[in-house]
Amino acid sequence: xxxxxxxxxGTCGFAESQHRTWEDFDLVEIQQTFYEPPRPATARRxxxxxxxxxxxxxxxxxxxxxxxxxxxxxxxxTPLGTRQRNQAGSFRWNPVTRMAWERTLEIAEALEAxxxxxxxxxxxxxxxxxxxxLHRFCTRIDRxxxxxxxFEPRGTxxxxxxxxxxxxxxxxxxxxxxxxHRPLGRGLRYFRLHGRPAYHYAYRYTDADLDxxxxxxxxxWPNWVLFNNVAMAExxxxxxxxxxxxxxxxxxx
Numbered sequence: 001x002x003x004x005x006x007x008x009x010g011t012c013g014f015a016e017s018q019h020r021t022w023e024d025f026d027l028v029e030i031q032q033t034f035y036e037p038p039r040p041a042t043a044r045r046x047x048x049x050x051x052x053x054x055x056x057x058x059x060x061x062x063x064x065x066x067x068x069x070x071x072x073x074x075x076x077x078t079p080l081g082t083r084q085r086n087q088a089g090s091f092r093w094n095p096v097t098r099m100a101w102e103r104t105l106e107i108a109e110a111l112e113a114x115x116x117x118x119x120x121x122x123x124x125x126x127x128x129x130x131x132x133x134l135h136r137f138c139t140r141i142d143r144x145x146x147x148x149x150x151f152e153p154r155g156t157x158x159x160x161x162x163x164x165x166x167x168x169x170x171x172x173x174x175x176x177x178x179x180x181h182r183p184l185g186r187g188l189r190y191f192r193l194h195g196r197p198a199y200h201y202a203y204r205y206t207d208a209d210l211d212x213x214x215x216x217x218x219x220x221w222p223n224w225v226l227f228n229n230v231a232m233a234e235x236x237x238x239x240x241x242x243x244x245x246x247x248x249x250x251x252x253x
Contacts, residue, residue, distance in 0.1 A: 006222045008055075009240045012192065015233035018049060024237055027055045029117065029192075029226050030107070034059035035075040037103045043110035057115040057150075057190075057224070058108060063088045063100035064137070066121050090124060091137040101141050108147060115148040115190065115224075117175055122154040126162045138170040150175040150190045160184060178216045179209075189218050195229040204231045210239050214246065 008026035015021070021028055030046075032038055047056070062072055067089035068080065080088065080096075087096040108116055124130055134151075143149065151167065152175035167174055167185045174183045175190045177198050183189050193213075195203030205213075205227075217223045227236040 007217060007243055008222070008224045009236050009243070010224070010226050011232040011236050012226050012228035013232075015236075018046070020233075022050050022054055024233075025240070026053070027057060027114075027224060027226070030056060030058035030111065030113075033104060033107050034062050034119070035072060036077045037061055037107050040106055040110040043107045047111050056111040056113045057117060057226075058104070058111065058113050059117045059119055060104045061100040064091065064097050064104070065089060065119055065124070067123070070121060089121075090130065091118075091120075091133040093133070093136045093140055097137065098141075105142060105144070109144070113147065115150055115173065115188075117150045117152060117190075118172075119152045119175070120154060124153070125155060125157045126153070131162075131166070134166070135170065138172070148173050148188065152176065152192065178213065183218075187221055189221055189223040191216075191223065191225045193225070193227045193229065193235075201229050203229055205229070205235045205239070207238075207242075210235075210242050213239065214242065 010025040010027035010029065011021070012029045013031040014028060016024075030043075050056075062070065062076070063080075066072060068085035070089070084096050087094045088100075089097075091097070104116060107113075138149065149171070150173040151170075153163065163174065164184050166172070172185075173188050173190050174185050175192055176183045177194050178189075178191050179193070179196055180198050183191075191213075193205070195201050196205070196209065213225070217225075225236075225239065227233075227239070229235065
């Protein structure tokens with residue numbers, strides 16, 4: 001008999017009240033940490049309020065991944081001088097990105113998070129310089145045992161030939177929209193669903209889409225499925241119900 005997939009379903013950010021999030025889903029990917037990490041006490045309250053079975057992932061602070069020219073910096077509250085702004089982003093290894101990783105890790109520990117997402121901007125292409133920066137960053141940061149790192153690149157330049165050895169060498173989970181690309185590597189499948197065609201965030205997934213998504217789940221490895229569209233809570237709930245009705249095994253693994 002073919003094994004049932006082990007699946008956890010959630011949303012990218014709190015799409016509804018925290019109480020309903022705890023009740024209806026298995027995990028949430030914290031988005032606030034990308035723009036400006038909350039206070040550790042806030043993260044600890046979230047962990048304490050959530051059921052024991054519920055778990056968290058989070059996005060790394062944008063100072064690590066995105067240059068200061070990114071429009072997302074409009075939501076940054078931490079003051080940065082000109083020199084610091086010039087050091088931010090693109091996985092460079094310097095005092096700014098070290099500080100940003102320490103802040104990200106502080107929140108991950110408060111949440112007892114299982115994974116930190118490194119989401120690269122579309123401008124971060126696999127040039128030799130950028131690959132060297134990514135390698136240096138990932139090999140120098142403090143990585144506590146049990147905390148996974150996921151990498152989500154964007155753009156067609158990130159081919160399988162580039163990504164497969166990189167993921168293996170740096171022990172990174174391939175974060176991917178399964179409607180765009182198949183995940184590479186072994187182990188955890190970390191799916192982030194950005195609408196169709198990605199990145200059409202106003203898109204609502206059809207029943208046919210959700211049936212197709214069921215078929216994309218891996219039977220050998222855990223699957224963490226996170227919806228990241230405007231209707232994320234509704235679509236995640238529909239997918240979870242569909243999974244249960246067809247005998248899928250909701251277990252985080």
